[in-house]
Amino acid sequence: MSAPGPARHWRAALAEGRFLLQRARASGTVFFPPRLMEPGSGDDEWDWIEASGLGTVHAVTVIHPRPPHEPRAVVLIDLDEQVRLMSEVEGVPAEAIAIGLRVRARIGERDGAPILLFDAAEA
Amino acid sequence: MGGSFPRGATAIAGLATFGLGECPGWTSLEMAAKAGQLAVADAGLTMREVDGLFICLPDDVLAGLSLAEYLGLSPRFTDCNRTGGSAFMSHVATAAMMLTAGYIDTALITYGSNQRSGGGKLSTPVGSNAWEAPYKPLFPASSYALAASRHFHQYGTTRRQLAEVAVAARAWANGNPEAFAQGPLGIDDVLAARMLSSPISVKDCCLVTDGAAAVVMTRIDRARDAPRPPVPVLGAAAATWHNAISQMGDLTTTAAAESGPRAYAMAGIGPGDVDVVELYDAFTINTILFLEDLGFCPKGEGGRFVEDGAIAPGGRLPVNTNGGGLSCCHPGMYGLFAIVEAARQIRGEAANQIPGVDIALAHGNGGTLSSQATVILGSAATI
Numbered sequence: 001m002s003a004p005g006p007a008r009h010w011r012a013a014l015a016e017g018r019f020l021l022q023r024a025r026a027s028g029t030v031f032f033p034p035r036l037m038e039p040g041s042g043d044d045e046w047d048w049i050e051a052s053g054l055g056t057v058h059a060v061t062v063i064h065p066r067p068p069h070e071p072r073a074v075v076l077i078d079l080d081e082q083v084r085l086m087s088e089v090e091g092v093p094a095e096a097i098a099i100g101l102r103v104r105a106r107i108g109e110r111d112g113a114p115i116l117l118f119d120a121a122e123a
Numbered sequence: 124m125g126g127s128f129p130r131g132a133t134a135i136a137g138l139a140t141f142g143l144g145e146c147p148g149w150t151s152l153e154m155a156a157k158a159g160q161l162a163v164a165d166a167g168l169t170m171r172e173v174d175g176l177f178i179c180l181p182d183d184v185l186a187g188l189s190l191a192e193y194l195g196l197s198p199r200f201t202d203c204n205r206t207g208g209s210a211f212m213s214h215v216a217t218a219a220m221m222l223t224a225g226y227i228d229t230a231l232i233t234y235g236s237n238q239r240s241g242g243g244k245l246s247t248p249v250g251s252n253a254w255e256a257p258y259k260p261l262f263p264a265s266s267y268a269l270a271a272s273r274h275f276h277q278y279g280t281t282r283r284q285l286a287e288v289a290v291a292a293r294a295w296a297n298g299n300p301e302a303f304a305q306g307p308l309g310i311d312d313v314l315a316a317r318m319l320s321s322p323i324s325v326k327d328c329c330l331v332t333d334g335a336a337a338v339v340m341t342r343i344d345r346a347r348d349a350p351r352p353p354v355p356v357l358g359a360a361a362a363t364w365h366n367a368i369s370q371m372g373d374l375t376t377t378a379a380a381e382s383g384p385r386a387y388a389m390a391g392i393g394p395g396d397v398d399v400v401e402l403y404d405a406f407t408i409n410t411i412l413f414l415e416d417l418g419f420c421p422k423g424e425g426g427r428f429v430e431d432g433a434i435a436p437g438g439r440l441p442v443n444t445n446g447g448g449l450s451c452c453h454p455g456m457y458g459l460f461a462i463v464e465a466a467r468q469i470r471g472e473a474a475n476q477i478p479g480v481d482i483a484l485a486h487g488n489g490g491t492l493s494s495q496a497t498v499i500l501g502s503a504a505t506i
Contacts, residue, residue: 007253033254059276059374061268062321063261074260074320076269076369086255086369099276115257 006034019051030081053105055079073097128389129223131506134346134353137166137339143452144303146333147240154235158335166339167350175227177202177214181455207489211459212496216359235335236454266368266491268320271408273374284426286313288407291435296446299474304450327407329448336459354466358389361496368491378495379416386497394418398480401461403488404447444475458487
């Protein structure tokens with residue numbers, strides 16, 4: 001039997017405290033979410049790499065649930081590896097999370113499962 | 124770049140809407156069948172002549188099979204293509220190719236949804252993918268809000284400009300007895316509305332209504348014999364660049380920037396030739412993005428383009444003349460209603476009829492700004 005697919009491999013690594021990305025050998029392009037091959041080229045020669053964890057807020061929306069729930073921000077983050085993903089920035093008031101904010105990844109836990117989150121990076 | 128398309132070889136020969144707004148006591152399937160029946164009659168045909176069936180239903184992934192059974196048809200081709208609310212523009216493209224090839228002779232494209240009477244929420248089997256769901260975005264509103272946040276950041280677009288889109292849609296709706304949302308709506312009303320997922324407020328969102336629509340397509344020679352004026356299909360192009368918003372390369376440029384130019388090339392026209400524009404306005408930001416991507420103004424200028432009632436009645440460009448998804452109807456998937464309104468404008472029978480329409484554009488959006496499909500319709504004088 002072949003090894004588990006890339007999505008499952010990524011989740012298993014996250015559970016072990018590692019944030020992985022994939023990098024195509026020929027083009028050097030880094031991609032996420034996990035795939036069997038580089039999107040576009042179809043190149044299936046790639047390696048798992050450890051993410052730097054550093055990134056920048058690319059887009060932000062503040063969701064306003066009905067009270068008593070507090071507004072909360074959902075963001076798109078551009079990692080320094082030129083990869084974009086959805087996440088949340090913790091420890092910063094929702095309305096203060098602005099496009100351009102530098103952030104650093106952290107693996108947290110929600111609903112009993114590991115989850116990729118971000119904090120404001122030290123200046 | 125347009126690809127090969129049988130310009131003017133096929134036409135919309137019949138059309139109908141049914142149950143717009145509230146249609147209590149009806150199922151989605153019944154509504155789609157009723158709209159289909161009305162469109163077939165409008166084309167001067169009989170149901171047993173339908174040999175190509177194209178349908179999406181919000182709550183039935185095998186809707187093509189369900190409708191064929193319901194109508195007692197055994198179509199030569201059944202298409203349940205699901206690209207979200209743009210599916211119907213893709214149906215037009217497929218039907219045009221199949222009719223021209225002689226594979227089918229009569230295509231029925233239909234849709235129905237009882238989502239308002241049936242539950243009152245947006246009816247969709249779609250949600251966030253596994254990589255976005257843990258962060259609990261509002262689906263799909265937060266995805267559009269994220270795109271709007273980039274448009275604000277890069278181009279200085281404002282909530283007031285988004286509000287212009289909602290206000291224009293309402294002004295058109297107020298002239299359309301079929302439109303569900305009627306009554307005054309001002310910029311300040313939109314700005315004061317409850318925030319949902321910033322910068323999108325509840326008044327920046329499309330309606331939740333019931334509604335059904337259908338069109339019948341035939342080859343142009345048969346359409347010329349129909350009771351109503353034929354509406355030739357001049358071009359139809361679909362494009363998709365992503366599904367989840369986190370995978371959209373440039374959040375301010377949609378694949379309409381591909382589907383539009385391809386459809387224009389097929390039709391042999393440009394945006395300056397379009398007399399009336401029907402866009403899938405699931406959210407106010409959509410109208411701004413699509414006006415840019417379809418070439419009606421430069422990228423980034425959409426917010427300024429819609430100011431001062433420019434797309435409202437009496438403005439410089441008639442956009443969403445039925446009131447759109449924002450104020451006419453939004454029964455889950457809106458694409459076919461944009462096509463019907465564009466065809467009515469060509470036929471000269473729209474509630475808010477624009478004088479002398481020879482070219483009408485209907486643009487569909489599916490997913491989270493993901494699937495984009497453009498249909499260009501003409502009058503008989505254009506072929």
